[in-house]
Amino acid sequence: MHRRHFLGASLAAGLLAASPLKVAFADAATDKRLVLIVLRGAMDGLGAVAPYADPDYRSIRGELALAEPGQPDGLLDLDGYFGLHPALAPIHGWWAEKQLLAVHAIATPYRERSHFDAQDLLESGGAKPTGQKTGWLNRALDQVHGHGTGLGLALGQGVPLVMRGAVPVASWAPSPLPEPTTDFLNRVMDIYQKDKVLGPALSSGLGIADMAQMASGVPAGQPKPKDRQLMATTAGRMLADPAGPRVAVMDMQGWDTHVGQGSIKGRLPNALTDLAEVMGLLREGLGEAWSKSVIAVVTEFGRTVRPNGTGGTDHGTAGVALLAGGAIEGGRMLGKWPGLRDDKLYEGRDLAPTTDMRALLKAVLKDHLGVSGRALDAHVFPDGRNVRPLADLIRT
Structure with missing residues (x-):
């Protein structure tokens, strides 16, 4: 995998939790x-x-x-x-x-x-x-x-x-990793938002994480089941x-x-x-x-x-x-x-x-x-x- 794609995938998968973004999965297909x-x-x-x-x-x-x-x-x-x-x-x-x-x-x-x-x-x-x-x-x-x-x-x-x-x-x-702060995520987004590969990958990953965080019902920072x-x-x-x-x-x-x-x-x-x-x-x-x-x-x-x-x-x-x-x-x-x-x-x-x-x-x-x-x-x-x-x- 190309290094830039690897970094994008890693960031999208690893920086899970506190993003204000949300992914729209389904458009009423079923x-x-x-x-x-x-x-x-x-x-x-x-x-x-x-x-x-x-x-x-x-x-x-x-x-x-x-x-x-x-x-x-x-x-x-x-x-x-x-x-x-x-x-x-x-x-x-x-x-x-x-x-x-x-x-x-x-x-x-x-x-x-x-x-x-x-x-x-x-x-x-x-x-x-x-x-x-x-x-x-x-x-x-x-x-x-x-x-x-x-x-x-x-x-x-x-x-x-x-x-x-x-x-x-x-x-x-x-994720077994500690949850990153909102400030940290915003800084990362600022760095990569103009990158054609990393920007969309990171946004998508954070949006999925955000939906999962809200759906889990577990407040950020609280012990997880x-x-x-x-x-x-x-x-x-x-x-x-x-x-x-x-x-x-x-x-x-x-x-x-x-x-x-x-x-x-x-x-x-x-x-x-x-x-x-x-x-x-x-x-x-x-x-x-x-x-x-x-x-x-x-x-x-x-x-x-x-x-x-x-x-x-x-x-x-x-x-x-x-x-x-x-x-x-x-x-x-x-x-x-x-x-x-x-x-x-x-x-x-x-x-x-x-x-x-x-x-x-x-x-x-x-x-x-x-x-x-x-x-x-x-x-x-x-x-x-x-x-x-x-x-x-x-x-x-």
Whole structure:
């Protein structure tokens, strides 16, 4: 990168907080909101949404099996067959409100078990991990009215593959650095305001930071919540802003539970507790915009149905995806359940995939963001023309 461009990007990213500027993200291209949460490491779908009524559930899950609904530390019933992990209790009520649904036995076309290749495929939207340089969500934004300009926001350090492409997106993460004073920022702006490269870059970066600062609700100079809490609250409020972004992506780490996964206590319950908190904060931040919002929670693959010898699970194939929001037709389990009997497992060890992840993603993009079926096949998922979108996911 040229030194001047590097300095501009560094200043725009690093001098976050007290600018009086504000960025106008969206010019009414859409009033729908979408948040994609990527659970990196592969969430155990059978732990998050357990098929407690499957006749093979208890024997095959062993120490990881959870008690039935109504029992101490039991699952939270969804439909008489599946139950939500009790760590997800804060979002369980959304099911009755028809603002939460789950798609089980879902997977990308990937059938190996490498995190890196699987995440690449999940984000690129292809059929094979071929080193694609653009993500399906960025390509989808390019098909929205106005070519997605000002609609996208990446939360965290850097822009993930799913948001990379021709459409520029903003990025924001809580800064570990002390907040600069307004006087300091004004002096820097005075120095660079006439520079054709650094001036616009710095103005844009400071404007994004200013919107994030106001959206966070944390006064400058005050102690900040944990990063995930701050990002969720800030993302919700930025998306709710009429002049804010419309589509956001955030990552959550800690789902690779080879050791000490646990049933009620352990790494998976801890991660699910964090997920429920993030989803709740997003809903709170979105406010009235919740009625026009969809939160999609996805992971690169599932995990083995049987526990391993270290109290965890290993890399698997199919898992579960969650959809939440006021815009969905929730209160339903979707996907054909393959069963847990040995002869029904994929390669004798994994939950067998019955729903293509792209069917879920296509449905959200088509019925929520208004991306046409032709654009989905030609531009967004060109390797998935034969994959039909799931029906009736979005309220009409």
